[in-house]
Amino acid sequence: MLRSWSKGAYSALSRTSRPVSLHPRGVPSGATRRSVQIQSAASAAADRVPLRKQLKQEAKAIREQKRLRKESEEASRQAWELTVGIEIHAQLDTEAKLFSRAPTSTSHVPNSNVALFDLAFPGSQPEFQVATLLPALRAALALNCQVQTVSRFDRKHYFYQDQPAGYQITQYYEPFARHGFVDLYDYDGIAPEDGDHIRVDIKQVQLEQDTAKSQEYPPASQLLDFNRVSHPLIEIITMPQIHTPATAAACVRKLQAILLSCGAVTTGMELGGLRADVNVSIRRRGEAPGQCQYDGVSGLGQRTEIKNLSSFKAVEDAIVAEKNRQIAVLESGGVIEGETRGWTIGSTETRRLRGKEGAVDYRYMPDPDIPSLILGEDLVSSLKTSLPTAPDSLVAQLTGPGFGLSIDDAKPLIELDDGARLEYYLDVVETLRSQTPDRDPEAHVALARMAANWVLHELGGLLTKTDHSWSAQVVPAQALADLVQSLNEKRITGSVAKQVLAAIFEGDSRPVSRLLEEENLLLRPMSREEYVALAEEVLAQRPEMVEQIRRKNQLGKIGWFLGQMMRLGEKGRVEASKAQEVLHELILGKQ
Structure with missing residues (x-):
């Protein structure tokens, strides 16, 4: 068997273009062994996939599975x-x-x-x-x-x-x-x-x-x-x-x-x-x-x-x-x-x-123990006339010309807190309209939309952040109406309004007007020269970002400069809209 193997092996080796030296016992020599190890390592390295590439491949496979499953479900449907x-x-x-x-x-x-x-x-x-x-x-x-x-x-x-x-x-x-x-x-x-x-x-x-x-x-x-x-x-x-x-x-x-x-x-x-x-x-x-x-x-x-x-x-x-x-x-x-x-x-x-x-x-x-239930028409008629407004009618009312809300705002107002949030919102709007009875309908709609934003998003955000259950007494309707009115009349900035809302939410019981005066939060308008000077100061901090905005039209980065202006400017004086307008002018040359 050994002689037969050796002859076959010799014949096979004799047909190769380059001879391979073998150890007497058939084991490759040291140099050859190192060559084999290097080739194995190279092969293993070639088989290895970088982690980032592997994650991308797995994510792609998952997306493909979801797509196929969705197509299968659609065909099944x-x-x-x-x-x-x-x-x-x-x-x-x-x-x-x-x-x-x-x-x-x-x-x-x-x-x-x-x-x-x-x-x-x-x-x-x-x-x-x-x-x-x-x-x-x-x-x-x-x-x-x-x-x-x-x-x-x-x-x-x-x-x-x-x-x-x-x-x-x-x-x-x-x-x-x-x-x-x-x-x-x-x-x-x-x-x-x-x-x-x-x-x-x-x-x-x-x-x-x-x-x-x-x-x-x-x-x-x-x-x-x-x-x-x-x-x-x-x-x-x-x-x-x-x-x-x-x-x-x-x-x-x-x-x-x-x-x-x-x-x-x-x-x-x-x-x-x-x-x-x-x-x-x-x-x-x-x-x-x-x-x-x-x-x-x-x-x-x-x-x-x-x-x-x-x-x-x-x-x-x-x-x-x-x-x-x-x-x-x-x-x-x-x-x-x-x-x-x-x-x-x-x-x-x-x-x-x-x-x-x-x-x-x-x-x-x-059931032999319970007599028939007999209802009078007068009872049914009385209950029918006293039913509260149905949800669909409320949606139509809130999205109609009187309030002008989007469906995305109207629906949560109706559904949140078993209707208590809607009652609160209507109290805020009624207070706003009683304070400005001579306004035209469009101005009243604008106030109603602003009030909805503050009831749902600003006040709602505070409730969510603190895990606080709903209560109309946390921020009284009168206080929120005064706050929205002050913001609408540009007597305070948006950041100040959020600050005041948080203070009331945390227990500050002072009337809004008094709180604004005592904390020196009323808006003192800045001149155009002051806006330009403040904008030039923040633009000088990141000239490379300014160049990126100009060359690549990366307008989203202007928001960073706007935030810097709001932070560096005097408290309660910087109006975001005017600051953004000046930034666009200085960076892009647009009025």
Whole structure:
């Protein structure tokens, strides 16, 4: 074997153009070994990729993956039609529970606000609290529903630890309100493919009682707080007319805004006062309609229900995840089962909870202990005329000729702090207009826009920075109006106005006029010569930057010089607009 190998090796070597000297034992000599090591090092160096280049390649690969995934999702969206129906459960703003006189506060000691009927104590009877009907009626009217003069209560049977009676009292067959609608616009955040406006019909609004609150303590303990049992709820059931996840989230957001605006509820999703269930189904476009039907709509795919979604983002993300799951099942030849599924914030998939119950499973029956609910037309008419302005009407008012706000400013004013921010803003504007009644309409609009900027951005920024909850008393409306007026009349600069606002925010209770005088903050206008001298001083600090601006037209760098002028100039005297004008003139030769 050794001789045979040696002969073959010699033959192979004899065919090479340059002989290689070998160690007697077949190991390369020292010089050759170093040559091999150098070649290996060079090869390794060639294989190494600089970290910056590697990061760029990885980022490019991630972008490409996102692009391909987006294209795949778009193709999937085109191939399949998504249909969504929503059920909203909202706690009504009432002092008593629906069928007992126990208070509705859920912040008290657990199980301290409980009546015998709430616990299904044998022999206890329901006692309908008429006052709970008022916020429910306001909600139904605000949602454009037809209020039914006669409605009835039913028992919905199911057995779970949070339901002591073994059934929930609701209105299934004859609810107190039907046939409403909610209008969604592009500024509500609907999907672009839904256009500028979409109307979602509301099948019915029904009264029902809430269940107990469950608190899990791993690994195996679960405690129940019955304070929430029989808290009055309304359930709002939309028709399955939504076809995009973003529009579904926008619909929940809009419903919450309407309920808060009419005083029907005290809190929204963020504090647990509103929960959403979504029914999701898909079917392939162009195929024969499916056999499934719900809420009177036929031709849909088999639906699944995702329960207890507690945020707008959860609504959108859960629908996307469930849509993708159903598409994957159908494209692999599977069948969608009617079931109830759950969603955990941060996850990418819905999870099965149980099979989907139907009307037969719940064994609905009229409640024999509760008489029919009969409403008078005078009550409904009175509530209809006393409803506050709807959110859409407020948007139209704020963006109209009286205020002239952009939609980006109008929407937050309406939605922030359950309407308290809007009331504050209107107080500021009213104060400004009362101080200058002889101004023309355009001047009043300019003041309204300026006030919105200070309420939302300057004051809002201080609230965010300090993590301070909203209160109209932090900076009184009169103080902010005086501040805006002083700025508008150019008696102070913008930087001084921010300084004064921060002082008031931190507790300075002096009137604005007195504060400005005592702190020597009133504007003493600078002459043009003073502006030019100050500008030349700061330009001399960075001549190379001046040259870059001139040669490369890098106008953004002028802001640095402007900041230097504001810093070096006498406090409260430098006006940014005039300083910028002089800088442009000196650097670019433009008047």
